[in-house]
Amino acid sequence: MLRKPRFLIRTRILILGFALAAFGVTVPLLLKKDVARLASLYELIVDSEAFTEQSFELDATILLLTLELSEKSDNAKETLEQVNQQIRTLEDRRLPPSAMPGARQLRETFALWRTTTLAAVFSGERYTPMSDALAAQIRAINEELRMHLSAADHQSRVQLIEHSQKTARKIGIIASIFLIFVLTLVASLWFTMIPRFSALLAVIQGFQKRQYKLRAPVHDQSEISEIARAFNEMADQVAASNNQKNEFVSTVSHELRTPLTAIRGAVGLLLGGVMGKLPRDAEDLLRLTEKNADRLNRLISGILDIAKIEAGVFRLEFEKVNLTTIIDQVIAYLKPVAASQQVNLLWNPPSNTPLVVIDRDRIEQVLLNLLSNAIKFCQKNGRVTVSVDLADSEKRIRIHVVDNGNGIPADFQDRIFQKFQQVEESLHKNKEGSGLGLAIAKAIVEEHQGQIGVSSSPGTGSDFWFDLPWTGEFSEDAAPSKAA
Amino acid sequence: MRILLAEDDTSIQRIASLALERVGGHQVTTVNNGRETLESLKHQTFDLILLDIMMPELDGFECCRILKGDAKTQAIPIIFLTARAQTQEIQKGLALGAAGYIVKPFDPMTLPKQIEEILSGGQAHAS
Numbered sequence: 001m002l003r004k005p006r007f008l009i010r011t012r013i014l015i016l017g018f019a020l021a022a023f024g025v026t027v028p029l030l031l032k033k034d035v036a037r038l039a040s041l042y043e044l045i046v047d048s049e050a051f052t053e054q055s056f057e058l059d060a061t062i063l064l065l066t067l068e069l070s071e072k073s074d075n076a077k078e079t080l081e082q083v084n085q086q087i088r089t090l091e092d093r094r095l096p097p098s099a100m101p102g103a104r105q106l107r108e109t110f111a112l113w114r115t116t117t118l119a120a121v122f123s124g125e126r127y128t129p130m131s132d133a134l135a136a137q138i139r140a141i142n143e144e145l146r147m148h149l150s151a152a153d154h155q156s157r158v159q160l161i162e163h164s165q166k167t168a169r170k171i172g173i174i175a176s177i178f179l180i181f182v183l184t185l186v187a188s189l190w191f192t193m194i195p196r197f198s199a200l201l202a203v204i205q206g207f208q209k210r211q212y213k214l215r216a217p218v219h220d221q222s223e224i225s226e227i228a229r230a231f232n233e234m235a236d237q238v239a240a241s242n243n244q245k246n247e248f249v250s251t252v253s254h255e256l257r258t259p260l261t262a263i264r265g266a267v268g269l270l271l272g273g274v275m276g277k278l279p280r281d282a283e284d285l286l287r288l289t290e291k292n293a294d295r296l297n298r299l300i301s302g303i304l305d306i307a308k309i310e311a312g313v314f315r316l317e318f319e320k321v322n323l324t325t326i327i328d329q330v331i332a333y334l335k336p337v338a339a340s341q342q343v344n345l346l347w348n349p350p351s352n353t354p355l356v357v358i359d360r361d362r363i364e365q366v367l368l369n370l371l372s373n374a375i376k377f378c379q380k381n382g383r384v385t386v387s388v389d390l391a392d393s394e395k396r397i398r399i400h401v402v403d404n405g406n407g408i409p410a411d412f413q414d415r416i417f418q419k420f421q422q423v424e425e426s427l428h429k430n431k432e433g434s435g436l437g438l439a440i441a442k443a444i445v446e447e448h449q450g451q452i453g454v455s456s457s458p459g460t461g462s463d464f465w466f467d468l469p470w471t472g473e474f475s476e477d478a479a480p481s482k483a484a
Numbered sequence: 485m486r487i488l489l490a491e492d493d494t495s496i497q498r499i500a501s502l503a504l505e506r507v508g509g510h511q512v513t514t515v516n517n518g519r520e521t522l523e524s525l526k527h528q529t530f531d532l533i534l535l536d537i538m539m540p541e542l543d544g545f546e547c548c549r550i551l552k553g554d555a556k557t558q559a560i561p562i563i564f565l566t567a568r569a570q571t572q573e574i575q576k577g578l579a580l581g582a583a584g585y586i587v588k589p590f591d592p593m594t595l596p597k598q599i600e601e602i603l604s605g606g607q608a609h610a611s
Binding site: 253254257258259260261262264265266268269271272274293297 | 506
């Protein structure tokens with residue numbers, strides 16, 4: 001067993017979770033100072049705006065007071081208090097340190113002005129040149145303060161922008177670091193999990209296709225490897241039980257074939273006249289025995305083939321052969337059978353004879369099966385036609401076996417290539433068969449990476465077809481003679 | 485032709501003997517396994533050995549290996565009689581030096597002809 005560092009998927013997911021939590025906690029802490037600084041700068045700007053506004057109001061009130069004093073208005077005292085209030089409000093404003101001396105000067109000058117003005121108001125004189133001069137001075141200071149604040153305000157705005165940019169950069173860096181970290185983890189999960197899952201899936205799919213020798217790769221002690229290990233243990237069990245089954249079927253077939261060989265042999269010798277001439281009835285019975293022994297033999301062969309297919313030990317031996325020669329031979333072999341049932345067996349060989357890479361014996365088996373079926377299910381004077389379709393450009397050849405027999409019901413066409421399936425009608429008509437032939441034919445064609453199918457409508461006949469891989473080459477031999 | 489038939493199933497022994505004697509006109513000696521095959525070859529000589537593969541005590545493959553390794557018997561042609569028509573088995577038999585094989589169940593009436601064809605080198609197998 002491999003002992004690699006135990007860097008499990010769940011460990012990585014945990015790290016990812018912790019990283020997210022850490023990011024959630026750390027980022028506000030890291031940015032706390034910056035946020036506070038930005039807030040204070042913003043407040044300064046807001047305060048400064050408010051101060052400037054109030055400062056203009058103060059100017060206006062002082063002008064009003066100066067006017068009232070010169071007109072000896074009774075409102076002057078009240079306005080004076082208003083000015084007093086406005087100056088206090090100004091003092092309460094948070095000002096940049098640089099504005100403090102100006103504010104103090106404003107307050108002191110106002111205090112002097114206020115005393116002077118109050119004295120003038122109470123004395124009834126109301127207006128004094130000194131008060132006037134002081135008012136002008138206050139306004140001058142006020143204006144100066146405004147200008148100063150305006151400069152400070154400008155500076156705050158510049159700082160606000162600069163600090164905002166700096167903070168944005170900081171957030172960018174933190175986010176990038178975090179993103180790289182998260183991406184690294186996600187990538188490590190992705191690049192270990194996806195290929196391993198794909199490999200595992202490929203093995204499982206191969207296993208489904210009866211490639212029982214396949215085993216999933218076990219890399220380390222990660223979860224996927226655990227799954228792979230569990231799958232492999234299961235695969236071992238399946239393969240072992242499958243081997244047992246295969247061995248069992250093989251042995252049983254052998255055991256069945258031995259007595260069958262004796263029965264078939266004895267009957268063959270009797271029918272061959274080795275023991276002398278037999279009475280007619282005895283010969284008929286022996287022919288019946290011979291026919292059924294042959295049938296039993298075909299059934300055993302079929303079961304053995306199916307067992308091999310299901311055990312995944314169905315091996316093909318491919319060779320490059322001339323397709324029309326093979327069809328010629330099968331046609332020649334079946335012609336007497338067709339003739340005995342008064343069925344016309346027609347073969348339309350293509351003008352060029354294609355070369356195919358196939359297991360010759362097995363494809364002969366497929367052709368024999370499809371043709372025997374077609375002949376079997378034809379009526380008297382029926383017709384079975386074999387043709388080869390080269391039109392497909394995908395380097396595939398389609399072979400058709402078409403009959404004008406009874407056809408196959410639509411609901412049965414889907415099941416016809418499954419084992420032990422026969423049209424019910426055929427059972428009544430005593431068209432004996434193992435029910436394995438088409439299932440075996442399908443497996444053989446599929447082992448050739450081909451497809452097999454049927455299109456049929458009851459009453460008009462059936463078209464059984466299958467595809468074979470084609471080299472794209474033609475044989476240089478002369479085209480075979482047409483058999484009919 | 486003097487034929488030694490090694491076959492553990494007595495029914496098949498009888499069928500094959502009958503076919504070879506009455507249809508083919510050969511002289512047949514039967515034995516039940518590989519060990520008996522080796523035993524009878526010590527005393528007699530044959531023109532052909534028909535060997536079943538699955539036999540008790542000494543199977544057909546092992547028997548063939550011994551016969552082909554012995555200078556005295558290596559020239560005698562061997563034909564396997566087998567119920568196992570699997571390519572691997574057939575190739576194994578041919579690789580051991582067999583002249584061919586006949587797959588069970590065989591047709592007794594044509595058995596002598598099949599043997600004739602194999603021995604004439606016309607085809608390595610018949611079924």
